[in-house]
Amino acid sequence: MLKDIKIAIIGCGNLGTSIVNGLLEQADFQPQNLHVTKRNPENLLYLQDKGVRVHSDNLIAAQEADLVILGVKPYNVSAILREIKPALDPNKQVIISLATGITLDEMYTVLDPQTTVFRAMPNIAADIQESVTCICGRNQSESSEEKVKQLFNSIGFSITIDEGLMEAATILGACGIAYVLRFMRAMIQGGIQIGFDAKTASKIVNQTVKGAAELMIQKQIHPEEAIDKVTTPKGCTIVGLNEMEHQGFSAAMVRGILVSFEKIEKK
Numbered sequence: 001m002l003k004d005i006k007i008a009i010i011g012c013g014n015l016g017t018s019i020v021n022g023l024l025e026q027a028d029f030q031p032q033n034l035h036v037t038k039r040n041p042e043n044l045l046y047l048q049d050k051g052v053r054v055h056s057d058n059l060i061a062a063q064e065a066d067l068v069i070l071g072v073k074p075y076n077v078s079a080i081l082r083e084i085k086p087a088l089d090p091n092k093q094v095i096i097s098l099a100t101g102i103t104l105d106e107m108y109t110v111l112d113p114q115t116t117v118f119r120a121m122p123n124i125a126a127d128i129q130e131s132v133t134c135i136c137g138r139n140q141s142e143s144s145e146e147k148v149k150q151l152f153n154s155i156g157f158s159i160t161i162d163e164g165l166m167e168a169a170t171i172l173g174a175c176g177i178a179y180v181l182r183f184m185r186a187m188i189q190g191g192i193q194i195g196f197d198a199k200t201a202s203k204i205v206n207q208t209v210k211g212a213a214e215l216m217i218q219k220q221i222h223p224e225e226a227i228d229k230v231t232t233p234k235g236c237t238i239v240g241l242n243e244m245e246h247q248g249f250s251a252a253m254v255r256g257i258l259v260s261f262e263k264i265e266k267k
């Protein structure tokens with residue numbers, strides 16, 4: 001049960017705060033079971049009113065937790081692991097790193113080899129319990145994996161993958177939300193050019209994108225199958241789609257994904 005899991009989020013920034021917001025909406029989540037830390041915790045103090053323990057003592061946070069989530073930037077992970085190591089017991093805490101591109105092997109250069117360590121890649125839709133979180137782990141027991149999945153399933157849903165796919169998962173799931181949002185912005189701009197005010201254009205685009213996503217999720221179909229139902233022969237949809245492709249729409253998306261991926265691989 002989520003209510004029995006003690007959690008620390010060390011380095012509670014953009015992604016950490018999305019996870020906190022998602023967790024706080026769970027009926028069976030106990031805010032007093034959650035520590036969140038950052039060096040300058042002032043902007044998180046409002047969470048104390050909800051019962052969350054907000055401070056900058058990483059060691060205390062790690063000591064009291066079952067699941068220790070590392071929400072710091074990738075270049076801070078090793079230093080944080082060294083800092084909290086004295087509080088870690090391989091039979092107690094499970095470490096979960098959200099850091100892009102930091103491998104399990106790299107973390108084990110600091111950690112006791114018996115420690116259970118996961119990498120998890122959620123996205124900021126955790127805020128509204130709509131994240132997809134790809135996870136992989138090492139040294140996990142059935143019960144530790146169950147706890148980690150319970151946590152991430154409560155803020156969306158989780159998929160267990162091989163570690164070799166974690167970078168690809170980062171691009172598609174975590175960066176992906178930004179790609180979709182940029183697409184939505186472009187659609188809103190187009191909507192304004194053809195006559196809508198920004199607010200109305202946003203309303204129409206938001207619901208259209210939500211509808212398209214729900215259609216794919218609920219009907220489990222390939223996008224092109226649904227696109228065929230919209231493209232009236234000689235109609236206005238197909239001319240627009242073809243023009244977008246002439247301008248490099250799909251190619252730009254695929255190239256962007258590849259360049260993002262190469263950036264992680266080059267680190």
Ligand SMILES: NC(=O)C1=CN([C@@H]2O[C@H](COP(=O)(O)OP(=O)(O)OC[C@H]3O[C@@H](n4cnc5c(N)ncnc54)[C@H](OP(=O)(O)O)[C@@H]3O)[C@@H](O)[C@H]2O)C=CC1
Nearest residue numbers: 011012013014015038039040071072073074098099100174
């Ligand atoms: N943003 C996203 O959508 C996603 C991010 N990620 C990964 O998640 C991690 C966090 O990203 P994001 O939330 O965007 O980054 P942020 O910079 O917003 O958050 C990192 C936080 O770490 C805190 N921090 C830095 N040093 C310490 C320290 N010594 N002790 C405690 N806290 C510290 C910072 O606060 P302060 O300076 O006050 O200490 C800051 O709030 C990264 O590794 C990123 O790769 C993964 C998927 C998606």
Ligand SMILES: O=C(O)[C@@H]1CCC=N1
Nearest residue numbers: 100170171174175176
């Ligand atoms: O842009 C980044 O590096 C991080 C990783 C995924 C989302 N934000």
